[in-house]
Amino acid sequence: MALVHFEEINSEASWGIWRIEETEEQLMYLLNPSKTDTTHFESIQHPRIRLESIASRMIVKELCEKAGHEYHGIFKNKNAKPFLYNSPLHISYSHTEDFAAAIIHSEKPCGIDLEHIQEKMKTVSSRFLSEKELEHCGNDLDKICIYWCAKEAMYKLYNLKDTEFKGNLKVSDFEKLRSGSLEGVIHVGSFLSKTEVHYHMFGGVVAAYCF
Secondary structure: OEEEEEEEOOOOEEEEEEEOOOOHHHHHHHHOOOHHHHHHHHOOOOHHHHHHHHHHHHHHHHHHHHOOOOOOOEEEOOOOOEEEOOOOOEEEEEEEOOEEEEEEEOOOOOEEEEEEOOOHHHHHHHHHOOHHHHHHHOOOHHHHHHHHHHHHHHHHHHOOOOOOHHHHEEEOOOOOOOEEEEEEEEEEOOEEEEEEEEEEEEOOEEEEEEO
């Protein structure tokens, strides 16, 4: 597995992207998974998705160890938000074909998403973008993908039920850069919050994270 991007955001948080180059057997050897992790992998029928899932946990393990914490596996709450066993760290992870990404934070909940930049995003953009956001994007596929990743990262951060990407998650317009940030707002029922979302474009993929 090749770590193609690693960043210490501050003294409390770090994140990274990995290019998946190993076989499933090689990754399982490196991960040395817990019983809970192994049970999760066994429930995944698709070989590629299973490989990406193993890689996601592998990068979480690597980030934990870089921060001086042992990795003992991951469990999920009733809303499918992941947590570490026997560790105070907050985590989030994502995967797409050939890549996995993760973020850890010692103090705050966090969210991350990783997606390939692909044409099909244009055909479904009206399902997750408001009219104002669609106007901001125009025909820019990169910006559409950044918007999607930002909203997905926010969704993972807040972990609120009944959250609709188009209606409850709003993202401000932004200047497209290789790495940048934008303002995100979530409004679900009586809950209202703002967060800064950071994004990074790398090798045909977009990653976005927030905390």
